[in-house]
Amino acid sequence: MIVDCHTHHLAGSYANYGGDLLASMDRYGIDHAAVFTYDGFFEESSRHNDELARFVDGQPDRLTAFATVHPRRADAAAEVRRAVTELGMRGLKIHPWLQGVSPLEGYMDPVAEVCAELDVPMIFHDGTPPYSTPLQFSLLAERHPDVTVILGHSGLLDLWPEALAAAKRTPNVWLCLCGPPTYALQKLVDGVPHERILFGSDIGFGSDYQARHRLEQVRALDLPPDSLDAILGGNAVRLLGLA
Amino acid sequence: MRIVDARCTIGDGRHSTLSPDELVDRLDELGVEAAVVGPPDRCLAVYNREGNELVRAACVRHPGRLIGFATVNPWYGDAAVEELGRAAAEGLVGLILHPPRQGFMLVDDVAEAVLEAAGELGLPVYVGTGTPAYSLPLQLTEVARRFPHLRFLMGHMGHTDFWIDSIPAALAAPNVFAEISYKQPHVIADAVAKLGPERVVYGSDAPFNTMRLELEKFMASDLDDRERELVASETLLSLLPAGVLS
Numbered sequence: 001m002i003v004d005c006h007t008h009h010l011a012g013s014y015a016n017y018g019g020d021l022l023a024s025m026d027r028y029g030i031d032h033a034a035v036f037t038y039d040g041f042f043e044e045s046s047r048h049n050d051e052l053a054r055f056v057d058g059q060p061d062r063l064t065a066f067a068t069v070h071p072r073r074a075d076a077a078a079e080v081r082r083a084v085t086e087l088g089m090r091g092l093k094i095h096p097w098l099q100g101v102s103p104l105e106g107y108m109d110p111v112a113e114v115c116a117e118l119d120v121p122m123i124f125h126d127g128t129p130p131y132s133t134p135l136q137f138s139l140l141a142e143r144h145p146d147v148t149v150i151l152g153h154s155g156l157l158d159l160w161p162e163a164l165a166a167a168k169r170t171p172n173v174w175l176c177l178c179g180p181p182t183y184a185l186q187k188l189v190d191g192v193p194h195e196r197i198l199f200g201s202d203i204g205f206g207s208d209y210q211a212r213h214r215l216e217q218v219r220a221l222d223l224p225p226d227s228l229d230a231i232l233g234g235n236a237v238r239l240l241g242l243a
Numbered sequence: 244m245r246i247v248d249a250r251c252t253i254g255d256g257r258h259s260t261l262s263p264d265e266l267v268d269r270l271d272e273l274g275v276e277a278a279v280v281g282p283p284d285r286c287l288a289v290y291n292r293e294g295n296e297l298v299r300a301a302c303v304r305h306p307g308r309l310i311g312f313a314t315v316n317p318w319y320g321d322a323a324v325e326e327l328g329r330a331a332a333e334g335l336v337g338l339i340l341h342p343p344r345q346g347f348m349l350v351d352d353v354a355e356a357v358l359e360a361a362g363e364l365g366l367p368v369y370v371g372t373g374t375p376a377y378s379l380p381l382q383l384t385e386v387a388r389r390f391p392h393l394r395f396l397m398g399h400m401g402h403t404d405f406w407i408d409s410i411p412a413a414l415a416a417p418n419v420f421a422e423i424s425y426k427q428p429h430v431i432a433d434a435v436a437k438l439g440p441e442r443v444v445y446g447s448d449a450p451f452n453t454m455r456l457e458l459e460k461f462m463a464s465d466l467d468d469r470e471r472e473l474v475a476s477e478t479l480l481s482l483l484p485a486g487v488l489s
Binding site: 127128129156157158179181182183184187206207209210213216217220 | 258259343373374375402403404425427428429448450451452453456459460463
């Protein structure tokens with residue numbers, strides 16, 4: 001079973017970039033996807049949490065929705081609670097660079113606390129200074145040891161060594177392999193326990209070719225077959241409570 | 244179609260190793276005629292001469308298959324200029340600068356003497372771009388405007404987060420050529436549409452990338468046959484001495 005832990009749903013405000021997520025998943029043999037908003041990073045998050053809940057409705061075997069919130073807002077933690085308890089969402093996605101928030105300012109703490117209480121993971125865009133470096137998320141994870149903190153890109157091209165350090169330092173930091181070059185992915189899987197590594201493609205907008213590219217990158221790694229299966233799906237099944 | 248890879252690294256690096264023989268085997272498997280090779284990280288940073296000699300020896304061993312680019316760290320000053328001249332005399336046909344590894348900001352004039360020497364020697368200059376704060380597409384454009392007689396290869400088009408800058412930056416300096424490793428097919432096609440295939444070159448950045456996957460995504464980009472031929476080899480070869488592969 002292949003689970004893609006990094007996809008986006010476009011709700012229509014930015015129609016130029018839209019794609020058909022389920023068709024892309026079918027094209028590349030992806031069984032299930034964790035899906036995040038895109039429009040909601042820029043607009044009213046509660047409206048887009050509702051929209052995303054509608055999008056995944058009726059597709060429990062294919063799609064698991066993650067909420068987003070604007071952490072600066074006083075109602076951010078309450079919106080996480082609503083999204084999880086009323087809309088059935090199973091995680092939180094924050095894109096600090098696009099949303100203009102630092103992982104280490106105080107407003108992030110109540111958001112992390114409610115994720116801990118509700119037992120849902122937080123996934124972040126990472127790999128991009130100044131507001132999305134892996135060690136920033138690692139320190140957030142140290143402050144909130146009961147939250148699973150996922151580095152949504154494992155450091156990208158330049159900061160993967162920081163992602164490696166973060167995952168080795170902090171046991172509740174997980175990696176989503178989605179962006180670093182192949183040699184860096186090998187270093188990451190050589191250094192981090194395989195049960196904390198996920199796969200992601202970042203499809204859902206623009207071209208979906210990178211689902212093919214990123215799956216092939218992971219399949220090309222020197223990994224035991226059990227670990228490959230875990231990274232491509234098994235770990236996500238466990239983390240997200242998929243049947 | 245002739246395919247020549249504009250960017251590979253040989254030797255023992257900190258995180259990845261590729262011998263010249265292994266590289267040529269890989270080129271054979273994939274139907275790639277030749278590749279530009281440069282020295283590994285420690286030789287970019289410090290051991291420039293060792294790296295340039297490694298590259299020269301690889302080219303001698305594999306004539307017509309490997310094309311050697313030299314590196315010098317601009318902080319060595321006069322010694323860097325001297326080493327670049329020596330390497331060019333030995334048959335290396337381009338210069339690789341790597342600002343993050345070599346510890347300088349691309350727009351800093353510490354690199355001026357080396358760039359002037361590259362100009363006198365007629366060497367194109369390859370610079371990987373996309374790493375803040377030291378090596379960004381618009382910084383390369385600024386340097387390219389200061390040295391309009393030099394040709395610059397904008398390595399991996401600002402990947403990761405400065406890919407949006409890469410095409411506007413290249414449009415602003417006609418002596419900048421985009422190298423497409425890491426880029427997805429639609430970005431490659433966009434670069435060709437906006438810059439023209441005479442300004443875009445195929446490169447894999449092996450062994451950091453998987454060469455097969457880089458080639459597959461180049462082939463998956465929506466280009467016509469003539470555009471693909473130019474990007475695959477002809478544009479790069481136009482920057483190099485005639486007969487470099489003979």
